[in-house]
Amino acid sequence: MKPKRQQTDILKIAKSVLDVEARAILLQKDRLDSGFQEAVELICQARGKVIVTGVGKSGYIGRKIASTLSSTGTPSFFIHPAEGIHGDLGMASPSDVFLFISNSGETEEVLRLLPSVRRMGCPIIAMTSRRDSSLARNSDIVIQVDVEEEACPLGLAPTASTTAALAMGDALAVALLEMKGFTRMDFAKLHPGGTLGRKLLLTVGDLMHTGEAIPLVNHDTRMREAIFEMTSKALGVTGVVDGEGRLVGVITDGDLRRGLERGNHILDEKACDLMTRNPKWIHKSALAVEALNRMQQYAITSLFVFDSPHRRVLEGIIHLHDLLRAGVL
Numbered sequence: 001m002k003p004k005r006q007q008t009d010i011l012k013i014a015k016s017v018l019d020v021e022a023r024a025i026l027l028q029k030d031r032l033d034s035g036f037q038e039a040v041e042l043i044c045q046a047r048g049k050v051i052v053t054g055v056g057k058s059g060y061i062g063r064k065i066a067s068t069l070s071s072t073g074t075p076s077f078f079i080h081p082a083e084g085i086h087g088d089l090g091m092a093s094p095s096d097v098f099l100f101i102s103n104s105g106e107t108e109e110v111l112r113l114l115p116s117v118r119r120m121g122c123p124i125i126a127m128t129s130r131r132d133s134s135l136a137r138n139s140d141i142v143i144q145v146d147v148e149e150e151a152c153p154l155g156l157a158p159t160a161s162t163t164a165a166l167a168m169g170d171a172l173a174v175a176l177l178e179m180k181g182f183t184r185m186d187f188a189k190l191h192p193g194g195t196l197g198r199k200l201l202l203t204v205g206d207l208m209h210t211g212e213a214i215p216l217v218n219h220d221t222r223m224r225e226a227i228f229e230m231t232s233k234a235l236g237v238t239g240v241v242d243g244e245g246r247l248v249g250v251i252t253d254g255d256l257r258r259g260l261e262r263g264n265h266i267l268d269e270k271a272c273d274l275m276t277r278n279p280k281w282i283h284k285s286a287l288a289v290e291a292l293n294r295m296q297q298y299a300i301t302s303l304f305v306f307d308s309p310h311r312r313v314l315e316g317i318i319h320l321h322d323l324l325r326a327g328v329l
Helices: 004-031 034-045 057-071 108-120 160-180 184-190 195-201 223-233 253-261 288-298 320-325
Strands: 050-054 076-078 097-101 124-128 141-144 216-218 237-241 247-252 281-283 302-306 314-319
Touching: 004 160, 034 124, 034 141, 034 160, 050 057, 050 108, 057 076, 057 097, 057 160, 057 184, 097 108, 108 124, 124 160, 216 223, 223 237, 223 253, 237 314, 247 253, 281 288, 288 302, 288 320, 314 320
Parallel strands: 050 076, 050 097, 097 124, 124 141, 216 237, 281 302
Antiparallel strands: 237 247, 302 314
C-alpha cells in the first residue's frame, strides 16, 4: 500500500492529463473551417475508398479512423507509408481518396509516399497541425489539428495531439454518416455479430419452433392429454385449434393454476373449457425484438407465429428463451 500522499499525487496527475486533453479536443471546434467541409464533400462524391496513412502514433490513430469510417458506411482501409511505396499502393485506384495524417507535416515516410499518390491522380486530404508544412502544401485539402500543449510534462510524447486527431477523425466519420443518410439498419448489416445486429436483423422466423415442435391440441381434447402436450414440448404452453385447424385459444401454466384454484377436476375437462381465447400472436417476418416487446407488453413468455401480418396459416411458436439464447434481450 502506497502512502496516501502519493496516491493523491497520482490522481492529480491523471486529472491534469484529462484536463489538457479535454481542452485540446474543444480547441478543434475553433479550428474547423471550410477545409473540413470540403473533405466531407470530396469523400461523399468519391467513387472509391478512403485510404488512410500515417506513421507511429499517427499511424495507430489512422487505423482507428479507417475502422470507424468503414463501420459507418464509408469504405476505408489503412496502409503504412513504407509498405505503400513497396507494393501496397497496388490496393489503391485513382477513384480513391487519401487521408494523410502527420502532426508535423514533415514525416519522412509520409512525404516519400506523396509523389506516388499524386501520379495516381488520387485527391489528398492532409490532417496536420501546420498549414505551412510540406504535407499541407502538397495536399488538396487541409484539416488543421493542432494543440497548445501535450499532456506529457516533457512535451515530447504525442498525447493531446493524438487525442485531438482521433476526435477529428470521429467528427469526419459522423459527418459522412449524416451526409450519406446512414441508418441503424445499415449499421446492423455491417455489424451482424453485435447486439444491435441481432436486434435489427433477426426475425421471428429465424428463431421460432415449427412443425411437430409446436404444442397443439384440439378444442375437445381432455386436459390430461393437453398437459402431456405442454410437458412434452417443454414450452409451458399449448395452442388450442378448432375442427378446421384454426387457432382459437391457448392454455398456459397460469390457466392450469386458475383451474385448480376453482376446485375443478381439470384432468377430465376439455381444453376449450380452460383455454384463454384470442391468444397473442405475431407474424414470422417481424423482427425478433418486436416479439420481445410484445411479450413484455402482455407479460407473457410465448407467441404463436403466423405466416403474414394478416394471420392466415399457423407456422410456429416463439418463446422468451429463444430470444434470450439469440442474445436479443
